[in-house]
Amino acid sequence: MSAPLLETRNLEIRFGGVIAANDVSLTIESGRNLAIIGPNGAGKTTFLNICTGWLKPTRGQVLFEGKDITPLPPRKIVRRGVARAFQIPQLFTEHTALENLLIAVAAREGLRNPVRDLHTIPERAEMMHLLEMVNCADVADRTVVELSEGQRKLVDIAVALALRPRLLLMDEPTSGVASSQKHRIMEILVEALAQAQVTSVFVEHDMGIVEKYADEVAVWNAGNVQLRGTPAEVLEHPDVIRDVIGEVA
Amino acid sequence: MNLTIFVLALFDGIAYAALVFIVALGLTLIFGVMRILNVAHGSLYAIGAYATVSLTGAFLAMGFAPVFAFPLMLVSAILVGVLLGGPIEWLLLRRIYDKPEVLQLLVTFAVFMILEDVQRLAWGSQPYFQAAALQALGNVTLFGVTYTVYQLILLPAVALTLLLGLRFFLRRTVIGKLILATTEDREAAQSIGIDADKVFLLTFIVGAALAGLGGALASPTTSILPGMGADMIVLSFAVVATAGLGQIEGAALTALLIGLGRSFAVYVWPETAVLVPYLIMVLVLLVRPEGLFGSPAARKI
Amino acid sequence: MDTVSSAARPQAPATGAPGLRLLATLLAVAALGAVPFVAPTMQLLVNLALAKGLAVMGVTVLLRAGQVSFGHALYFAVAAYGGAFLMAAMPGADLLLLLVAGVAGATLAGLLVGLFVVRYRGIFFGMLNLAFSMIFWSILEKFYHITGGADGIRLPRPTVLGMELGRGDFELVLFYLSIALMLGLGWFTIRWFASPMGQLFQTIKTNETRLEYLGVSPRRALLSGYLLSALLCGAGGVIMGVAQGVVTPEYAWWIRSGEMVFIAVLGGSGSVQGAFIGALIYEFVRTYASAFAGDVWQMLLGGFLLVIILFAPRGVIGIVEAIGRRTARSEDTR
Numbered sequence: 001m002s003a004p005l006l007e008t009r010n011l012e013i014r015f016g017g018v019i020a021a022n023d024v025s026l027t028i029e030s031g032r033n034l035a036i037i038g039p040n041g042a043g044k045t046t047f048l049n050i051c052t053g054w055l056k057p058t059r060g061q062v063l064f065e066g067k068d069i070t071p072l073p074p075r076k077i078v079r080r081g082v083a084r085a086f087q088i089p090q091l092f093t094e095h096t097a098l099e100n101l102l103i104a105v106a107a108r109e110g111l112r113n114p115v116r117d118l119h120t121i122p123e124r125a126e127m128m129h130l131l132e133m134v135n136c137a138d139v140a141d142r143t144v145v146e147l148s149e150g151q152r153k154l155v156d157i158a159v160a161l162a163l164r165p166r167l168l169l170m171d172e173p174t175s176g177v178a179s180s181q182k183h184r185i186m187e188i189l190v191e192a193l194a195q196a197q198v199t200s201v202f203v204e205h206d207m208g209i210v211e212k213y214a215d216e217v218a219v220w221n222a223g224n225v226q227l228r229g230t231p232a233e234v235l236e237h238p239d240v241i242r243d244v245i246g247e248v249a
Numbered sequence: 250m251n252l253t254i255f256v257l258a259l260f261d262g263i264a265y266a267a268l269v270f271i272v273a274l275g276l277t278l279i280f281g282v283m284r285i286l287n288v289a290h291g292s293l294y295a296i297g298a299y300a301t302v303s304l305t306g307a308f309l310a311m312g313f314a315p316v317f318a319f320p321l322m323l324v325s326a327i328l329v330g331v332l333l334g335g336p337i338e339w340l341l342l343r344r345i346y347d348k349p350e351v352l353q354l355l356v357t358f359a360v361f362m363i364l365e366d367v368q369r370l371a372w373g374s375q376p377y378f379q380a381a382a383l384q385a386l387g388n389v390t391l392f393g394v395t396y397t398v399y400q401l402i403l404l405p406a407v408a409l410t411l412l413l414g415l416r417f418f419l420r421r422t423v424i425g426k427l428i429l430a431t432t433e434d435r436e437a438a439q440s441i442g443i444d445a446d447k448v449f450l451l452t453f454i455v456g457a458a459l460a461g462l463g464g465a466l467a468s469p470t471t472s473i474l475p476g477m478g479a480d481m482i483v484l485s486f487a488v489v490a491t492a493g494l495g496q497i498e499g500a501a502l503t504a505l506l507i508g509l510g511r512s513f514a515v516y517v518w519p520e521t522a523v524l525v526p527y528l529i530m531v532l533v534l535l536v537r538p539e540g541l542f543g544s545p546a547a548r549k550i
Numbered sequence: 551m552d553t554v555s556s557a558a559r560p561q562a563p564a565t566g567a568p569g570l571r572l573l574a575t576l577l578a579v580a581a582l583g584a585v586p587f588v589a590p591t592m593q594l595l596v597n598l599a600l601a602k603g604l605a606v607m608g609v610t611v612l613l614r615a616g617q618v619s620f621g622h623a624l625y626f627a628v629a630a631y632g633g634a635f636l637m638a639a640m641p642g643a644d645l646l647l648l649l650v651a652g653v654a655g656a657t658l659a660g661l662l663v664g665l666f667v668v669r670y671r672g673i674f675f676g677m678l679n680l681a682f683s684m685i686f687w688s689i690l691e692k693f694y695h696i697t698g699g700a701d702g703i704r705l706p707r708p709t710v711l712g713m714e715l716g717r718g719d720f721e722l723v724l725f726y727l728s729i730a731l732m733l734g735l736g737w738f739t740i741r742w743f744a745s746p747m748g749q750l751f752q753t754i755k756t757n758e759t760r761l762e763y764l765g766v767s768p769r770r771a772l773l774s775g776y777l778l779s780a781l782l783c784g785a786g787g788v789i790m791g792v793a794q795g796v797v798t799p800e801y802a803w804w805i806r807s808g809e810m811v812f813i814a815v816l817g818g819s820g821s822v823q824g825a826f827i828g829a830l831i832y833e834f835v836r837t838y839a840s841a842f843a844g845d846v847w848q849m850l851l852g853g854f855l856l857v858i859i860l861f862a863p864r865g866v867i868g869i870v871e872a873i874g875r876r877t878a879r880s881e882d883t884r
Binding site: 052073076079091095104111112114115117119 | 738741742744748750752753755756757759762763766
């Protein structure tokens with residue numbers, strides 16, 4: 001059997017006295033969409049931060065395709081094929097939506113020509129297509145500060161996709177998106193991920209979304225995975241209803 | 250290097266470190282509380298020196314005893330703090346707290362440019378000397394080396410008093426605690442009724458007065474001339490950066506490190522004396538980018 | 551600088567009339583080119599302004615990444631002293647060789663200092679640059695047996711393509727070389743801003759976290775622009791040194807760095823054209839004001855800088871564009 005796409009072994013990290021990751025061992029297989037749920041402060045975002053090298057665990061390892069990536073800085077992990085979208089969108093606020101994607105391509109391809117206008121690169125069409133996919137083609141030429149919160153979230157995901165990752169980590173991808181649009185966006189997103197053969201991990205609070213779009217669910221509590229299984233199994237579990245769903249409702 | 254020279258270098262270093270520390274203390278206090286690096290801090294130092302020389306000269310001419318030089322230093326420092334520091338904070342800095350850091354830097358740099366000319370207009374470009382305070386205290390012989398009481402005892406004593414006094418003030422008094430609260434979270438402090446504007450004004454006045462006091466205390470031992478402010482801002486920044494911005498105790502140790510490094514260089518390879526502080530800074534920052542005592546700021550994402 | 555600048559969209563200037571802007575640029579260049587014949591007394595003045603403009607362009611590059619350096623006179627001085635040492639070692643060296651050597655020296659110095667300072671932003675970036683320029687300044691002052699101390703060293707007139715020119719001819723050559731550099735390096739810098747590398751560099755201003763998560767090292771992105779800025783300052787330094795015939799430690803003095811920052815902000819932070827417009831205005835005002843305001847020159851600069859920052863943060867170019875927009879709008883409503 002080949003190595004899982006991402007694997008963590010006994011991750012541990014503390015902030016002051018608080019343990020945000022307590023012996024987290026988790027494997028993520030290729031081609032699945034894993035949802036991470038759990039109460040606030042359970043360590044979900046911290047887990048994404050450790051997996052992408054933003055935080056270094058005090059103990060434990062992160063392996064990507066069987067190779068230890070624990071000591072690497074985020075940019076090197078990204079270069080290996082892990083992209084990330086954020087809870088608070090991380091975009092270049094003075095650039096337009098399209099330019100944010102073009103810059104991502106420039107980074108992906110390592111473009112070096114010092115006098116070629118970024119707008120004239122051949123990947124422009126590909127990026128416009130990405131924007132269409134996340135329903136933001138009409139605001140391609142608006143600067144990020146002019147976009148709505150929801151649009152920023154979507155552009156942030158598009159930027160991550162522009163890197164052509166093999167693993168995409170998303171922190172609450174549909175928060176801030178109008179609720180009428182959430183399912184449509186997730187529909188498109190899941191479809192696009194399948195098409196590009198991208199595995200995804202997403203933190204989510206909306207159980208409706210989790211139920212419909214996740215292949216698997218991991219429940220976080222007090223810095224560790226409390227439970228893991230299919231959406232049907234997990235969402236019916238009494239502990240989950242008490243600790244997680246109860247809180248949201 | 251024989252023992253006498255060693256002791257001399259040691260004494261030089263301590264005296265120099267005490268002066269630099271007093272100035273750096275003001276710089277790091279202002280930064281710690283207000284998150285502003287005051288580039289004009291060096292000018293306040295220079296003006297403190299000029300004011301002391303002028304006031305002392307005037308008093309001596311009126312027939313007062315040389316010991317009056319000491320209270321006049323304090324007067325100069327307070328004048329610098331209140332007459333310059335106050336208006337700078339009140340008229341300028343208050344308008345830019347929410348602006349980008351680079352803009353704040355440009356504003357204090359502009360003030361620096363203005364104050365450099367103010368000095369030249371008020372005091373001309375010829376150097377001033379006024380060593381009355383130095384002579385008033387006489388000399389002391391220690392380890393076979395005769396040194397001035399002023400530099401060997403008074404300056405370090407003042408520096409130490411300020412360090413301990415400021416520590417006590419910030420941690421044990423009500424106003425000090427208000428200042429610390431404002432430093433940690435300005436909005437939260439305001440919501441519990443702290444007047445952050447007043448805290449900032451007070452902090453800036455105290456910080457500016459410390460620069461002025463540094464200049465006042467330096468005046469008997471150096472010639473006062475244009476350009477001394479520019480040298481001092483870079484030097485005190487080196488101390489503050491090496492220690493870690495906002496680190497008060499750290500600044501004291503770093504000042505000592507840099508002061509001693511410089512004074513030993515004077516005896517070993519004089520041309521490099523001015524370079525030593527910066528070499529120390531660069532070496533420290535290469536190993537610890539946030540300074541010896543600073544802690545790296547983690548960004549939340 | 552805190553306003554939403556057109557930095558990200560260089561091909562769509564806010565004036566909305568790129569043709570008009572090009573025409574204005576061409577007219578301005580033609581007017582500059584005519585100076586030696588129309589107003590020969592101003593030739594040297596304009597030449598010095600062009601040298602400064604090149605260096606200011608270097609500071610402008612950094613402003614695009616939201617960074618300000620109070621020490622870029624360092625590269626100005628490194629290039630000028632490099633040229634002077636080269637002339638001392640090879641009497642009668644060629645002007646172009648001098649230019650290449652000076653610029654290469656400045657860029658190399660930029661690499662050495664840059665590798666260190668790109669670890670920092672904001673206050674630290676600005677002040678560490680200042681510290682490095684002060685270090686170089688004190689080396690120039692203290693090691694006088696090599697550097698000539700405060701008096702500096704002479705930079706005798708170089709040859710041009712193997713020819714020894716008379717003073718008038720040489721100054722003419724230097725003048726047009728400066729214009730050529732302004733056009734060449736100005737063109738390159740504008741194109742670079744719009745290029746993939748330049749765009750990555752400019753994202754330092756808004757979001758380094760995302761830059762890192764694109765797989766790019768923010769330090770390396772900043773270093774690319776830092777090297778360009780050192781190169782531009784170097785070009786200005788060589789021209790200045792050759793035009794004045796003598797280089798002094800004053801080239802590296804903080805006031806010189808402050809002047810560059812001042813002009814960059816005056817001209818419109820982030821604008822290449824603004825760098826040269828600012829430098830020309832600055833040199834003219836300074837020359838004619840020094841008679842009655844020499845003593846308070848720094849004070850005037852500082853005061854003016856405050857006014858610009860507090861009331862017109864995008865400088866002269868920003869004011870021009872704002873007027874342009876207003877006129878365009880009032881024409882729309884008509």
